[in-house]
Amino acid sequence: MGFVNRTKELAALEDWWAQPYPRPGLIWGRRRVGKTSLIRRFAEGRRLVFYTGAGSAPAFELAQFSREVAAALPDGLRRLDVNPYRDWYDAFEHLAAQAEQEPLLLVLDEFPELTAMSPDLPGIMRAVLDRIQGRTKLRILLSGSSVRAMWEMQEYRAPLYGRFDLTLQLHPFRPHEAALMLPRLSPEDRARVYGIVGGVPLYLSLWDQGGSIESNLLRLAMRPGAPLYNEGRLILATELGGGHQPSAVLDAIAAGRTRFHEIGDAVGSDPTRTLDRLVELRLVERLIPVTEDERKSRRKIYRIADNFLAFYLGPLMRNRSKIEIGLGETILPVIVEGLDDHMGEIYEEAFRDHLRRRAAEIDPRVVAIGPWWEADGQNQIDAVVLSGRGREPVLAGESKWATTVQAGRIMPKLMAKAARLVPDPGPLRYAICARTEVKDADPEILTVTAADIFSPD
Secondary structure: OOOOOOHHHHHHHHHHHHOOOOOOEEEEOOOOOOHHHHHHHHHOOOOEEEEEOOOOOHHHHHHHHHHHHHHHOOOOOOOOOOOOOOOHHHHHHHHHHHOOOOOEEEEEEOHHHHHHHOOOHHHHHHHHHHHHOOOOOEEEEEEEOOHHHHHHOOOOOOOOOOOOOEEEEOOOOOHHHHHHHOOOOOHHHHHHHHHHHOOOHHHHHOOOOOOOHHHHHHHHOOOOOOHHHHHHHHHHHHOOOOOOHHHHHHHHHHOOOOEHHHHHHHHOOOOHHHHHHHHHOOOEEEEOOOOOOOOOOOOOEEEEOOHHHHHHHHHHHHHHHHHHOOOHHHHHHHHHHOHHHHHHHHHHHHHHHHHHHOHHHHOOOEEEEEEEOOOOOOOOEEEEEEEOOOOEEEEEEEEOOOOEEEHHHHHHHHHHHHHHHOOOOOOOEEEEEOOOEEEOOOOOOEEEOHHHHOOOO
16 A cells, blocks of 8 residues: 555645745654654655664764765765765764755654753754855754643744744554545554554554455464554553553553542552643543533543553453463454454544534534533533534534444433533534434434545545
């Protein structure tokens, strides 16, 4: 599967490139989300120096960087193989000179790895940029997987604060975007695959569209050395910043302890900072009833927002000991039988995402879409759409991970819950979501299926 999607990101990069003398651009996102693929696609047909930081000693990095530049710009007057860069000042000054007449794209990938061993690099870059601004066509893109480090580069006291003309954070694909990578599958199977591997492009690319769910899971996840089995370990080892608590918090949420005090009891300490970091990484989502103010609401619950991580910590890790001793093939039917339970909450969020995508068609003044429930956790509505400055509910929706649902059976319960949401539910519009078909729905009811949610159009 070739490069797909990222049209808005490519357009933003093109706008940045078109500026006469753009200041650096910043691209970041968690590992495997497609930063390098996006940059490579954007760089096609352009003069390019692409260097990935290795976190090595400065002298080694400069020597390797010199070799990369020599390979990318073989016609330069300077013989970098015998006269490598002395320091980063020398490197930036030389590249700026190479771009006096013709634009040159310099990509420093995994920039935090470079600054880890050369903490003065951002300050050096600032000094050089201030000196060469308006005198060179050098365009610099800084990329990184450490979300926290890339945010810190933009903060007030950081050396490069205020010196970026492009800041672009990449996220995993949404359902309709993931569908672009699964064109040969039925909408229902696209939903299942999305529920297992989520929206990370690399994981989606590993899925064999000619194979069954069972054959793919067996190949990708059901043995200790399988790609996705290893990937779950890698996420826990690299994305969470070390320490025991992040993994313990994720384990607690995966086990159904979704309220703050439940998570705190499970880990034995205050989880506030860890939860904030996991939310920042978009591995965890903090939910409140959509009608409430997030700053004031005490009715927060947490869910694992990354579908692959939810699958890894749920169905896979519940059977880890069996997989580790080689029983992956025999435990596979049990995991497949449990997929419907795994998909319920994921499909609800995919339904909400679809409503967000179609918000303007529902109401031109939509301000929020999310779940709603009463103080005791009862009468939950999967999706409520709010409109206008008064945040008035205009639609209430129910999602079912069932092949077919009867609207006549869903509507009385949904309308009863809507009566708890607003004093007069009469003006409300309703939506019902099923996997394949919603039967016997009145014309005014919005019906949604996997074919709608996982349509790339």
